[in-house]
Amino acid sequence: GQNIDQPTEMTATEGAIVQINCTYQTSGFNGLFWYQQHAGEAPTFLSYNVLDGLEEKGRFSSFLSRSKGYSYLLLKELQMKDSASYLCAPMDSNYQLIWGAGTKLIIKP
Amino acid sequence: EAQVTQNPRYLITVTGKKLTVTCSQNMNHEYMSWYRQDPGLGLRQIYYSMNVEVTDKGDVPEGYKVSRKEKRNFPLILESPSPNQTSLYFCASSPRLAGGSSTDTQYFGPGTRLTVL
Numbered sequence: 001g002q003n004i005d006q007p008t009e010m011t012a013t014e015g016a017i018v019q020i021n022c023t024y025q026t027s028g029f030n031g032l033f034w035y036q037q038h039a040g041e042a043p044t045f046l047s048y049n050v051l052d053g054l055e056e057k058g059r060f061s062s063f064l065s066r067s068k069g070y071s072y073l074l075l076k077e078l079q080m081k082d083s084a085s086y087l088c089a090p091m092d093s094n095y096q097l098i099w100g101a102g103t104k105l106i107i108k109p
Numbered sequence: 110e111a112q113v114t115q116n117p118r119y120l121i122t123v124t125g126k127k128l129t130v131t132c133s134q135n136m137n138h139e140y141m142s143w144y145r146q147d148p149g150l151g152l153r154q155i156y157y158s159m160n161v162e163v164t165d166k167g168d169v170p171e172g173y174k175v176s177r178k179e180k181r182n183f184p185l186i187l188e189s190p191s192p193n194q195t196s197l198y199f200c201a202s203s204p205r206l207a208g209g210s211s212t213d214t215q216y217f218g219p220g221t222r223l224t225v226l
Binding site: 004030031033040041042043044045048050087091095096097099100101102 | 144149150151152153154157197199210211213214215216217218219220
């Protein structure tokens with residue numbers, strides 16, 4: 001079957017760095033998306049990886065290893081507004097997104 | 110402004126009373142989808158549409174209907190709502206599917222919080 005595994009919750013300090021891991025098993029693979037979702041709001045697109053390696057976009061970076069079925073989202077210089085859930089979503093062979101339950105990130109001052 | 114809109118944003122209704130949640134996008138996207146989100150669970154897909162007049166079941170289609178008569182609109186219909194359909198619903202659209210690129214990014218509407226008593 002298809003499965004996504006992310007930590008349920010993480011806590012970090014303002015100004016620090018945090019890495020959110022995601023392991024996945026899908027039927028085929030056509031890239032992996034990361035979304036940010038603030039409580040009660042819609043998910044918003046953060047990053048997309050289809051090739052192995054690191055994609056950097058400002059304070060956020062995303063890494064992919066297809067052979068390991070593994071991705072991570074790296075957030076630097078954490079700000080209070082980064083408190084949100086982070087959703088890992090690989091795309092399967094039918095080009096459907098498989099959604100994990102998300103990681104709730106709590107930022108403390 | 111490019112966006113996905115949903116209406117209503119909040120709805121409290123009673124068991125068995127038919128309702129429709131509208132979804133509209135102004136980005137000329139081919140792909141549209143409906144999700145529900147419940148505490149502790151990931152987004153679960155209800156139905157999706159690859160293009161006009163083409164709809165397919167997602168993971169949790171029971172109790173829901175959809176239609177895609179126009180490219181921009183994708184309403185979600187609950188013919189006889191039940192309390193287990195109380196949830197937060199999101200509509201999403203995407204420029205195209207089967208590309209395997211960042212153009213498969215899905216853009217989400219603001220959500221509809223539905224309570225069925």
